[in-house]
Amino acid sequence: MKLYDYVLSPSCYKVRLMAALAGVKLSIRPVDFHPGAEHRGPELMTLNPAGSIPIIEDGDLVLTESSAMLVYLAATAAPQWLGNDTAMHAARVQQWISFSHRLTASLGAARLHEMLLRPGNIDVLQGQGTAALRELEAGLVEQSIRGQRFLALDRPTVADIACFPYVALAPDGGVSLDPYPAIRLWSRAIRAIEGFIEMPGIHRLHELKPEPVPEVGEA
Amino acid sequence: MTRNAMIDEWYPVGLASQLDVHGRKTALMGEPIVVRRGEDGNAKVTGGNEHALPACIRYGHVWSSLGDPQKPLFAIPEADQPGRRLVDVGVVRVRCSPLRAVENFLDIAHFPFVHTDILGSEPHTEVQNYKVEIREDEDEVWATQVKFYQPQAAKSAEGGITTEYMYRVPAPTCSILYKTCPPRPGEWDVITLFVQPLAEDLCNVWPWMALFDDETPMTDLIHFQQTIFVQDRSILENQIPRLLPLDPGMEIPTRADLTSVAYRRWLKRHGYTYGAQLVAQ
Numbered sequence: 001m002k003l004y005d006y007v008l009s010p011s012c013y014k015v016r017l018m019a020a021l022a023g024v025k026l027s028i029r030p031v032d033f034h035p036g037a038e039h040r041g042p043e044l045m046t047l048n049p050a051g052s053i054p055i056i057e058d059g060d061l062v063l064t065e066s067s068a069m070l071v072y073l074a075a076t077a078a079p080q081w082l083g084n085d086t087a088m089h090a091a092r093v094q095q096w097i098s099f100s101h102r103l104t105a106s107l108g109a110a111r112l113h114e115m116l117l118r119p120g121n122i123d124v125l126q127g128q129g130t131a132a133l134r135e136l137e138a139g140l141v142e143q144s145i146r147g148q149r150f151l152a153l154d155r156p157t158v159a160d161i162a163c164f165p166y167v168a169l170a171p172d173g174g175v176s177l178d179p180y181p182a183i184r185l186w187s188r189a190i191r192a193i194e195g196f197i198e199m200p201g202i203h204r205l206h207e208l209k210p211e212p213v214p215e216v217g218e219a
Numbered sequence: 220m221t222r223n224a225m226i227d228e229w230y231p232v233g234l235a236s237q238l239d240v241h242g243r244k245t246a247l248m249g250e251p252i253v254v255r256r257g258e259d260g261n262a263k264v265t266g267g268n269e270h271a272l273p274a275c276i277r278y279g280h281v282w283s284s285l286g287d288p289q290k291p292l293f294a295i296p297e298a299d300q301p302g303r304r305l306v307d308v309g310v311v312r313v314r315c316s317p318l319r320a321v322e323n324f325l326d327i328a329h330f331p332f333v334h335t336d337i338l339g340s341e342p343h344t345e346v347q348n349y350k351v352e353i354r355e356d357e358d359e360v361w362a363t364q365v366k367f368y369q370p371q372a373a374k375s376a377e378g379g380i381t382t383e384y385m386y387r388v389p390a391p392t393c394s395i396l397y398k399t400c401p402p403r404p405g406e407w408d409v410i411t412l413f414v415q416p417l418a419e420d421l422c423n424v425w426p427w428m429a430l431f432d433d434e435t436p437m438t439d440l441i442h443f444q445q446t447i448f449v450q451d452r453s454i455l456e457n458q459i460p461r462l463l464p465l466d467p468g469m470e471i472p473t474r475a476d477l478t479s480v481a482y483r484r485w486l487k488r489h490g491y492t493y494g495a496q497l498v499a500q
Contacts, residue, residue, distance in 0.1 A: 006442075007442040007445060007446050008442075008445055008446075008449055030436070030438040030439055030442055031438065032437070032438040032441060034309050034445070035234060035236075035237065035307060035308075035309030035310070035441075036309075036438070036441075038438070114312060114314070115311060115312055115449075115452070116309075116310070116311065116312070117310060117312055117423075171453060171456070172452070172453065174314070200445070200446050200447075200449035200450045200452075201449055201450070201452065201453050204335070
């Protein structure tokens with residue numbers, strides 16, 4: 001499975017992270033997104049007329065949407081990550097996967113503006129990003145009331161991986177995560193998953209600061 | 220405003236490879252400027268009212284100044300050595316003092332914690348003794364005999380090696396790192412950090428490299444350096460105080476910070492205080 005990849009792209013990182021968690025080996029083809037704008041060049045535009053990365057090629061299959069890539073990786077090698085054991089769970093996963101596009105369009109665009117000088121109305125992007133974060137925070141609080149630590153279930157699914165990178169990198173675009181305790185706990189829970197990998201700007205948890213394990217039987 | 224002593228210095232304002240006749244709007248120390256290719260093919264930089272500013276092209280970048288530079292841009296003799304690959308890494312904007320960006324580049328103690336498993340790893344955290352001087356003839360800060368254990372020192376490095384470094388600060392917002400060159404012992408790889416001050420707490424950082432490496436694809440070289448720099452970015456944006464303190468009292472240096480101490484001393488001596496904080500608060 002070949003991934004057209006940019007090391008600083010949160011959407012590409014989603015795919016690398018899901019592949020690592022599912023145990024799928026990717027063959028990485030680095031794309032000079034910045035400063036070379038190779039994704040807008042003839043070779044990649046032929047593969048993906050939308051001019052975006054990531055792109056996955058696997059035999060005859062070409063995927064240009066990161067959410068589809070997450071589903072493909074999970075269905076191939078780790079079906080428990082699909083989270084589709086009941087109709088309600090499957091719908092919750094789809095709800096958050098669709099929602100993740102709003103994070104890309106707001107927090108992702110704010111980050112490109114603030115870090116790589118891409119055009120955009122930064123106030124509008126940050127405002128939309130903040131609105132999306134509040135919605136996510138509310139969703140995670142509701143989940144915690146249900147006794148669940150992740151977005152759709154009590155275990156991580158493709159929905160968590162679809163939302164996590166742009167949220168974790170929100171500060172790169174000038175949007176602080178300080179007001180969102182549920183998001184920060186969720187971020188820790190994701191980074192504590194066995195097999196987690198990092199990207200620039202998203203740090204791994206330090207082994208000297210393990211997750212606290214609650215004592216069984218305590219009130 | 221404290222920009223006066225720094226106003227006559229050269230600063231990077233764009234990539235030479237991206238010059239065009241339409242021009243690109245940017246800023247230098249709070250002044251809006253436009254960087255374009257002139258009709259004669261040379262770089263043209265203009266300030267307010269189309270006022271022409273000094274301009275030159277060197278080391279892959281366009282350089283300019285708001286003042287009247289007393290010296291040509293500093294020399295990097297290695298950059299002209301045949302056989303080197305010249306790598307335009309591209310701009311990264313950071314909401315931090317331009318001087319903080321340079322100071323972070325001079326620091327090695329953070330490698331195991333910020334660039335984990337690339338430029339450093341635990342438990343190999345010790346910074347061995349090294350030499351720092353302000354060279355009076357060249358008027359530059361130099362750190363030499365810097366040694367550090369690195370799991371993957373460069374894209375061309377296979378496995379962990381003890382890397383030797385030299386650091387050089389030839390201008391207040393520019394630093395050059397000379398680093399052991401795995402494919403060619405006896406030569407140094409050149410890795411630079413050119414910083415464009417936009418405001419006292421905002422800068423464009425233009426890393427650039429001149430490497431002996433005939434194997435690694437150009438995109439991999441760019442991504443390696445972008446990875447390293449963006450790992451630093453979130454740290455830089457959260458440093459307090461935002462301006463670099465030049466007086467003792469606010470921060471307590473340790474032996475590992477000798478280069479930073481010399482850099483701050485050199486800045487203060489010249490009055491290079493744009494982006495600096497003078498009295499500890």
